[in-house]
Amino acid sequence: MWQAQCMPSLDDWRRPKPTPRQRRIDLVIGLVVVATALLYVMLARSVGQIIWGVERSAFEHLAFSFAVTFPLIWRRSHPDVVLIVTAVVFIAGQVREAQEIQFASGAIFAAIYSAGAWSSDHGRSRWLRFGVIGAMFGWLAITWLISFDGIPSDAFADGTGELPPLLSALISQVLLNMAVFGFAFFFGEIAWQSARREAVLVDQAEQLRQARTVAEEQAVVTERLRIARELHDVVAHHVSVMGIQAAAARRAMDRNAGTARDSLTAVEESARTAVDELQRMLGALRTADEPVTAPSPGLDRVEELLDRVRDAGLTPQFAVFGEVKDLPASTSQTAYRVVQEAVTNALKHAGASTIDVRIRYLARELEIDVADDGRGAARTTGGMGLVGMRERVGLLGGTVEAANRNGDSGGFRVRSRLPLAIPAQRVAS
Template identity: 55%
Template sequence: MTSETTDDWRRPGPTPEQRRLDLYAGLTATILALFSLTLARSTGMFLLGPPPSDLEQILWTIAVPLPLIWRRRYPTATALIVSAAFIGAQVRAVPEWQLSQWALFAAIFTLGAWGPDHRRSRLVRVGVIAAMFVWMAVAYVISYRSLSPDTFADAIGPVPPLLAAIVTGVLINVLFFGFAYFFGETAWVAARREHELAAQAEALRRSQAEAREHAVVGERVRIARELHDVVAHHVSVMGVQAAACRRVFDKDPAKARTALASIEQSARTAVDELRRMLGVLRAGDREPARAQQQAAGIDQVDAVLARAREAGLQAALGVYGAPTPLPESVSQAAYRVVQEAVTNTLKHATGVRVLDVRIRYLAQEVEVEVTDDGRATRPANADGLGLVGMRERVATHGGELEVGPRTGGGWRVRVRFPLPVTVGGAA
């Protein structure tokens, strides 16, 4: 409560509604103080001595509670004015002191609870309380001089009467000002904690909004990657087959029909994969097992090569090591890498005759390599959607990706996926 971090916090000022409540409370306290003055004058209870004129009594009575109108707006000024007016009324022996002392209590409490600078408000409160005890000591000295010899004639207790009166007054004032200081400090701490909770709630709300936004972006990226992998591969194969069909359409109708059949099959396969992907997206978490069963995996790589063979390439698949069941996500990522590599070969390379795909099951990882013997028609685009999708898939599983020309000619795509300990141990 006294650390630098907490003291540096500045409590926001009162709201318009709180200012209106202060106005009503200050006016009500002033009216009650005037009523208390009337009762004190009517009973003739002039405990502080002969009172001043009627007008001066009214002015001092008003001067003490009226500044409470601005108690939360200007807490420091209110506390200083109320305490000075209270001492002035005591000096002038104004008979009204019951409501005035509670106005002083409210001013000290408000300074502790609403002071914008907590260090300064603490010093001001200590100064005001010290001034009150100084005035109390002065009042005791003045009262002692005016005591008559028979003032304590009826005293029967074991404590000397003068000492008993002083201890009683000091004890009452310690409790009075102590509670005013303590309650003000407690209210300020409660307001600071409420502010911290509100700030934490706002930070949590922003964090949740950012998490939702990142989830949406991630889902969009995943959908875009899946669409690219599904559509680009089959469209590329259909483009190659359509070009072959166009070249042999008049010379060799049989080959043209074969190419058209391949185009039809590729189109159906593309539609089936699009439907599967849309089914996965719509299923969400409701049918995860069924969605995963429909996903393409590394065991279906040969189907990709079959389409490459239909396009006129000599495609070979080699599997090295003991095949090990892979996690579904790793298996699908490996399949998509092969699919994208074959698609890039069909789209961007010329003179390709041989396409070689090798899958190696190692102790702690699985390696997939796709090579060809063609010539690239343009440099690899690092920002192309295909390469970006491959990098994202590999990075998701903590793998490594190598893409580039081979020393003896052609192109190589190599990716390594680390395997979980249980899978690697089985391999």
């Protein structure tokens, strides 16, 4: 049987690789970004906006712009590698003072975000992003230290603020980088957690679907068992009575027409009763809008059952002991079916002449005791009837004993005990 599996912990979950469609989208977007970055470099050079104030060749400017944006094509399929390559190219371009800043900053932002959102090993990616961000701030500090002595004395002549210009410039650079890298890191974490929550929901939906399938299969099996028990109880009993009555009618046909007529009448009544109960069962299998017209028989109809047994040539004895109590319908119906099955067994297999049925209302239990004087040993192994009987009684938390009677009289005894208060966790059939 299927069993629900627990979701892995946050550190154990691995985000699946991008789909082919997502990789195609990344390819298109990446190529568009590369083309736009190269165009931007050409435009900047054409209007005299020389990057870093240092003249580099067009090839070098275009090469660094291409190298820092082109890896974004694989930002979701290989996010950690893309982050490392982009960071190295970014710093190398700044070392050479040939890196275009706008698109390069966007590229490093996208790389940090993608590593957080798409890395298969989130713990490793987290440390990798911390390392890259630390390297960026380290390079920022080195840049300031290198360029500090080269800052002209009048570089901040137009400054009108209250803070020292150099300190203000340093703090503004740190804050700007913290904002860029912080948002890239934060949004990557959010995207990864969102993907995992979606995976959890998908997994839970699959668990619910499988649980529902198992429940439906169990319900079908339970219903099939219930129908099998009902069919056995109805058909086996009435057909057994009909068979005995028909045999009696055949034997009496030539000797006593009146006896034969009575036997055939009993056969007719048994057949009609069997048909009525079969119709009731078929009605229960129809749609919920079609109500069942007749209730299942209960203990109040045991005497009717024994009257039919008497007509079949078996002498019944019936007694009720204890204070009669109102019983739940399920308990009353189950008790009736126990008596019916025991009587059917006596008719079919025992060759008995008498059957003794006793109902005892005990303090907490209802006891059904059915004994005959037939061939007990032939039925000690039981059959489908006894299996169905045990299933019925077991659903109510009761017990069944079926065995040969003690003593010289022989015969077979079925004794069942049903609790008068049905345990809440059990559901009656």
